Amino acid sequence: MSKKQDILDAALRLFTENGVRATPTKSIATEAETSEALIFKHFGTKDQLLEEIMKKAYQAIVRETTVRLAGLSSKEYIASMIELPIILTRSNPDFWRMQYKIMPLNPISSRYHENFMRPCLLRLTECFEDLNYSQPELEAELLLIYIDGVWKYFAANQPDAAKEKALVELIKQKYKL
Numbered sequence: 001m002s003k004k005q006d007i008l009d010a011a012l013r014l015f016t017e018n019g020v021r022a023t024p025t026k027s028i029a030t031e032a033e034t035s036e037a038l039i040f041k042h043f044g045t046k047d048q049l050l051e052e053i054m055k056k057a058y059q060a061i062v063r064e065t066t067v068r069l070a071g072l073s074s075k076e077y078i079a080s081m082i083e084l085p086i087i088l089t090r091s092n093p094d095f096w097r098m099q100y101k102i103m104p105l106n107p108i109s110s111r112y113h114e115n116f117m118r119p120c121l122l123r124l125t126e127c128f129e130d131l132n133y134s135q136p137e138l139e140a141e142l143l144l145i146y147i148d149g150v151w152k153y154f155a156a157n158q159p160d161a162a163k164e165k166a167l168v169e170l171i172k173q174k175y176k177l
Helices: 003-018 025-032 036-043 046-069 074-091 093-102 107-130 136-157 161-174
Strands: none
Touching (some): 003 036, 003 046, 003 093, 025 036, 025 046, 046 074, 074 093, 074 136, 074 161, 093 107, 107 136, 136 161
């Protein structure tokens, strides 16, 4: 593993535990067993380090979801979107715990998440139109509010798999999926 990756991993762990603002670069250097100078050489600033964590995580998320959601019918797409919080929070739990903690106050975190969700809103609107919902835009927005709340609940509370599945199935039932 490279020192750059060691720094990214250490920063993710510490940002998850303490938040970005409360994590000094000195702590990241200690955790990564490197120097602060190397952090600044690779990333410039702590915000640029966070941006790199966000960029890498959301690139992986986009790759994973693009494959999972491609070519689905409207009902299948909606069902897959409802299942997404389980898949994502299990695939990178530390990242999603960090996101849960920092997103409300961190513009970098918020921007990456909004950029990821925007195409989902458009596709969900098309799906609800296709299924003849009377207010497809509002229906899509409401479902994304549910999904947003669900991933945050999973990230914060780490419920067991049975509870995760039961919550997701309940939402799917509401949409007759």
